[in-house]
Amino acid sequence: MENFWQTCSAQLELELTPQQFSAWIKPLIPLDYEAGKLRVAAPNRFKLDWVKTQFASRITALACQYWEAQTEVQFVLDPRLAMPKKAATVAPVPDHNGGVPSGNARMADPVPSVPELPASAAPRREQSRINTDLTFDSFVTGKANQLARAAAIQVANNPGVSYNPLFFYGGVGLGKTHLIHAIGNQVMADQPGAKIRYIHAEQYVRDVVTAYQRKGFDDFKHYYHSLDMLLIDDIQFFGGKSRTQEEFFYAFEALIAAKKQIIITSDTYPKEITGMDDRLISRFDSGLTVAIEPPELEMRVAILLKKAKQEGVTFSDDVAFFVAKHLRSNVRELEGALRKILAYSRFHGKDITIDIVKEALKDLLSVQNRQISVENIQKTVADFFNIKVADMYSKRRPANIARPRQIAMYLAKELTQKSLPEIGELFGGRDHTTVLHAVRKIALDRTKNPECNHELHVLEQTLKG
């Protein structure tokens, strides 16, 4: 049933607008499947009615297709809503983005009751809100994040001693959250008794508000000041919130003085966080501040291959290269693309090829720049053969460079309107006869050598988008 729901959600994500998907489909919870009957829960009456009228038939069709049999889908109100509130007192474990995860926890009060935090009977790991999937093992390293990972490992091995605070910054979806959970997981494994807490900055702000409303600042302080390690995500959300910043300042001072580790993430460099108190900014910068950059091509390929493997799917290098070449912004986007590709190929019962990927990602790819320039060809071919772009213009002649250069010339002739002398000029001022020779050689090779034909095919598809 879990598999079906994953596939069904991914398919609906393809079909609906992001707003529709997150408003109506995401909150649904598959309950059980038995004898051709699937039960799906909605979190409230309003959503239940809307889903029944708008999406029931599509979900039923997908279920029938999935189980290849008549399937009845029953939409019900989440039975857990009927539970007494106390039953949901284990505060919802925020997902690694700080939101409240789907399922039962979604129904619980998203603001943990502050006085209950220290007294909770939940095991240490649960209290920590650390996501056990986000480990160093599942974290792919490349140039973009190797420094950050090294610092993270150092801190995980010596919490409170080496860099305190450790501050990661970088754009969205680049792995900051993943990395701090990885630290938390390692410390938790090494010191099971340690009192660790991951919290998203927005949740911390809500906790401050709750403490204020309930006059519970003593409990609040006691809880945060008594931690062994505090992981706080997306601290830019503190911007302009002076009461939160003040409370955090006290917690910060107390923890650092007690040599307890603090790890912070933000979308910008500390000094650039708007609306943040100067004394906090100077403290953020007092340990180690490390950037995480957008993943480079090789890393994007490695991430796709690893995540596909985790899903139990075979992804060829060519397909990974194609996707990685087109989706450059961040890892979350790559994960989204992978989900779409998997859902598409499962639904159509087809192997994952570049053509399938193009179909599955047609919306994403259509926004990419399709203009093919000689520079673009040179870069793509250089990346593909793992040589420097500069080798496209250089006079060097070893075969591992000369051949990719000839391939790039051939593609420039095939895919652009440039003349032979213009192409020669763009390849380091070469004569047009050199270009002609390259074009003929590769064209001939393509007809005789299936491997060469395949390489060219992948490159053409990559360039055309």
Ligand SMILES: Nc1ncnc2c1ncn2[C@@H]1O[C@H](COP(=O)(O)OP(=O)(O)OP(=O)(O)O)[C@@H](O)[C@H]1O
């Ligand atoms: N290097 C990596 N290796 C494997 N997975 C990664 C890597 N970097 C990011 N991810 C995955 O990409 C997704 C987004 O990463 P994450 O949530 O850590 O980003 P973030 O930098 O915290 O972004 P935001 O600021 O938007 O919260 C997660 O599912 C994470 O596991």
